[in-house]
Amino acid sequence: MSTNSDYHSMWANLGLDLAKHDALLGALGQLYQQTFLAQRDRPAGMAYFDFVMSEVHGLRIKELVDARAAGRKVVGSFCVYVPEELILALDGVSVGLCAGAEFGFDAAEQYLPRTTCALIKSFFGFALEKVCPYLAACDLVVGEATCDGKKKAYETFAGLVGRFHAMDMPQHHSPEGRALLKAEFLKLAGELEEVTGRRLEPARLRAAIATVNARRAALARLARLRAADPAPISGLDALLVNQVAFYDDPVRFTKAVTDMCDELERRVASGEGVAPKGAPRILLSGCPMAVPNWKVPALVEQAGAVIVGEESCVGERGARNLVDATGETVEELIDRLVDRYFQIDCAIYTPNPERLDHVRVMRHDLRADGIIHYALQFCTPYQMEAIGVERQLEAEAVPVLRIETDYGAEDAGQLRTRIEAFIERLRG
Amino acid sequence: MLATGLDIGSRTVKLVAIEGGRVVLEEVAETTHDPLGVCHRLLDGARPDRLVVTGYGRHLVQRHVEAEAVTEIRAAAAGARHLRPAARTVIDIGGQDTKAIALDDQGRVRKFEMNDKCAAGTGRFLEVMATALAYTLDEFAAAACSAPAAARVNSMCTVFAESEVVSLVARRTPRDQLALGIHAAIAERTAAMARRLLGDGEVFFCGGVARNGCVRARLAEELGRPVHTPDNPQTVAALGCALLAGDATP
Numbered sequence: 001m002s003t004n005s006d007y008h009s010m011w012a013n014l015g016l017d018l019a020k021h022d023a024l025l026g027a028l029g030q031l032y033q034q035t036f037l038a039q040r041d042r043p044a045g046m047a048y049f050d051f052v053m054s055e056v057h058g059l060r061i062k063e064l065v066d067a068r069a070a071g072r073k074v075v076g077s078f079c080v081y082v083p084e085e086l087i088l089a090l091d092g093v094s095v096g097l098c099a100g101a102e103f104g105f106d107a108a109e110q111y112l113p114r115t116t117c118a119l120i121k122s123f124f125g126f127a128l129e130k131v132c133p134y135l136a137a138c139d140l141v142v143g144e145a146t147c148d149g150k151k152k153a154y155e156t157f158a159g160l161v162g163r164f165h166a167m168d169m170p171q172h173h174s175p176e177g178r179a180l181l182k183a184e185f186l187k188l189a190g191e192l193e194e195v196t197g198r199r200l201e202p203a204r205l206r207a208a209i210a211t212v213n214a215r216r217a218a219l220a221r222l223a224r225l226r227a228a229d230p231a232p233i234s235g236l237d238a239l240l241v242n243q244v245a246f247y248d249d250p251v252r253f254t255k256a257v258t259d260m261c262d263e264l265e266r267r268v269a270s271g272e273g274v275a276p277k278g279a280p281r282i283l284l285s286g287c288p289m290a291v292p293n294w295k296v297p298a299l300v301e302q303a304g305a306v307i308v309g310e311e312s313c314v315g316e317r318g319a320r321n322l323v324d325a326t327g328e329t330v331e332e333l334i335d336r337l338v339d340r341y342f343q344i345d346c347a348i349y350t351p352n353p354e355r356l357d358h359v360r361v362m363r364h365d366l367r368a369d370g371i372i373h374y375a376l377q378f379c380t381p382y383q384m385e386a387i388g389v390e391r392q393l394e395a396e397a398v399p400v401l402r403i404e405t406d407y408g409a410e411d412a413g414q415l416r417t418r419i420e421a422f423i424e425r426l427r428g
Numbered sequence: 429m430l431a432t433g434l435d436i437g438s439r440t441v442k443l444v445a446i447e448g449g450r451v452v453l454e455e456v457a458e459t460t461h462d463p464l465g466v467c468h469r470l471l472d473g474a475r476p477d478r479l480v481v482t483g484y485g486r487h488l489v490q491r492h493v494e495a496e497a498v499t500e501i502r503a504a505a506a507g508a509r510h511l512r513p514a515a516r517t518v519i520d521i522g523g524q525d526t527k528a529i530a531l532d533d534q535g536r537v538r539k540f541e542m543n544d545k546c547a548a549g550t551g552r553f554l555e556v557m558a559t560a561l562a563y564t565l566d567e568f569a570a571a572a573c574s575a576p577a578a579a580r581v582n583s584m585c586t587v588f589a590e591s592e593v594v595s596l597v598a599r600r601t602p603r604d605q606l607a608l609g610i611h612a613a614i615a616e617r618t619a620a621m622a623r624r625l626l627g628d629g630e631v632f633f634c635g636g637v638a639r640n641g642c643v644r645a646r647l648a649e650e651l652g653r654p655v656h657t658p659d660n661p662q663t664v665a666a667l668g669c670a671l672l673a674g675d676a677t678p
Contacts, residue, residue: 394539404544413484414544421501425537
């Protein structure tokens with residue numbers, strides 16, 4: 001991204017490889033221009049998110065550096081199961097780490113089999129090539145044992161970063177599974193207390209819960225507004241907002257989303273949208289899309305359809321459900337956190353019927369004409385669930401296109417043909 | 429009104445023009461290194477009133493010529509519907525794509541499958557294998573049809589299969605048996621894709637590879653039912669485009 005002032009000395013202090021980092025930012029800036037700024041009829045409220053993206057390795061990193069100088073701790077993670085309320089309650093800063101670009105894969109493949117999903121290869125690539133300032137600014141990295149790929153990769157990754165905390169994950173929605181998640185949250189709380197040198201207090205935890213709830217509520221409001229036809233915001237822009245949620249200061253972010261939702265409400269009232277009324281409406285479902293993984297949504301919207309929802313961790317799955325902030329003790333409040341986080345219907349759970357139900361509900365509520373199921377190659381949990389999603393929903397007369405891809409551009413031509421043909425099918 | 433369809437494939441460009449419900453022009457040219465030049469040459473001869481384009485070069489042409497673009501899937505479905513109204517499954521093997529398309533009773537695309545990252549078993553694969561065995565394409569199919577048995581070729585990757593075939597020939601494996609083995613493997617692979625959406629109703633086979641009698645026969649055998657191929661399977665998608673150009677809304 002093009003940064004608005006010179007941060008090279010800051011990046012050098014963080015130990016980044018400046019030449020490679022410059023190359024990365026140059027490519028990202030160009031991609032952002034083509035993918036986002038070239039869109040028509042964008043909401044004015046997107047200016048904030050464009051700015052955040054233009055400063056995603058700049059001003060935001062400076063904020064992290066300043067926060068650390070003031071004694072606060074930065075905690076990085078890769079997954080929506082990591083309860084950021086605990087981090088905020090200890091005055092820490094929670095950030096999502098870079099995992100969305102095909103960068104440093106050659107280096108990554110010295111540690112990982114080639115048949116590893118692009119997301120895992122990406123975070124290895126960013127770490128090994130020293131181009132992720134978020135990772136460089138972390139006091140602690142939390143790695144959750146979700147899929148087999150991540151849990152084995154973290155064994156090696158832990159040695160590439162500073163302090164690392166491994167978090168176990170249940171695989172069943174059972175009482176035992178819930179107990180495990182609670183035990184892991186308590187363990188993480190202890191680790192965070194040690195890293196920050198602070199003690200969790202109920203009042204501060206309640207306040208942190210309120211902060212994160214407010215952000216989730218704002219994202220839910222944004223999601224609901226996309227049910228309108230014409231859609232008031234493109235799927236790309238809405239995805240970007242959900243992506244920025246992992247990097248930005250939560251309070252400032254919530255305000256920006258809320259302001260934009262006010263604007264979108266006016267758009268909906270006046271029938272203004274980003275695509276003509278009646279344009280085919282797509283629900284994306286499947287693996288998370290981290291910045292700058294915009295390949296499939298860009299192809300979909302360039303082909304004349306509009307994406308109206310993301311059944312994804314970077315989207316509805318990650319933001320759904322608020323935490324009940326009633327509780328007198330830290331443990332009671334952690335129980336409330338577990339109540340919420342245990343409902344996340346990640347494909348690592350078996351069986352996982354809740355996810356299919358959520359896809360159905362989202363399709364209905366957002367008035368989607370069809371579903372594109374997106375799975376990263378070698379992401380076995382989502383690739384497996386994709387077949388069931390396609391079978392079940394096609395049997396219910398819901399058109400489904402199942403895509404398996406990665407971060408590369410090699411298959412863009414074939415994907416474009418398949419996506420366009422799917423949109424032709426929706427147009428009838 | 430001259431309604432014209434243009435299919436810019438990876439190996440050949442096909443043009444079909446319709447006037448008054450009749451095909452008045454049908455041309456096939458090699459794509460070459462300059463597909464746009466080939467398209468201009470074909471279009472200069474046709475001078476269409478309405479043009480619909482398809483194929484991997486559809487967006488390239490659309491940037492230079494006023495035309496509506498549709499996917500090969502919609503184009504092949506429209507052509508197949510016209511030529512064989514009872515068709516409910518369309519199999520299209522072109523230069524670097526294999527597609528299987530399910531049609532509903534109105535001839536609309538109900539579901540489709542298409543190769544994504546790998547072009548194994550497509551027209552280009554057959555061309556490379558024919559060359560490796562020192563056959564022309566026609567000789568290759570004829571040799572496969574009359575071979576007494578099939579010799580197994582394990583790789584379906586164009587690059588690896590070529591070296592495998594060369595080493596098998598060096599070990600005196602009969603050429604015609606290798607030819608049959610390759611054809612059988614393509615039919616097997618294509619049938620596996622088609623079975624994912626095969627319903628009742630007729631099977632229609634088009635695209636350049638449908639000109640190959642051995643692939644046609646093996647595919648029918650694999651699917652356990654007749655496979656219908658038109659007189660000129662290579663121009664079905666271009667015909668579909670011309671038909672869509674003739675309609676009010678392509």
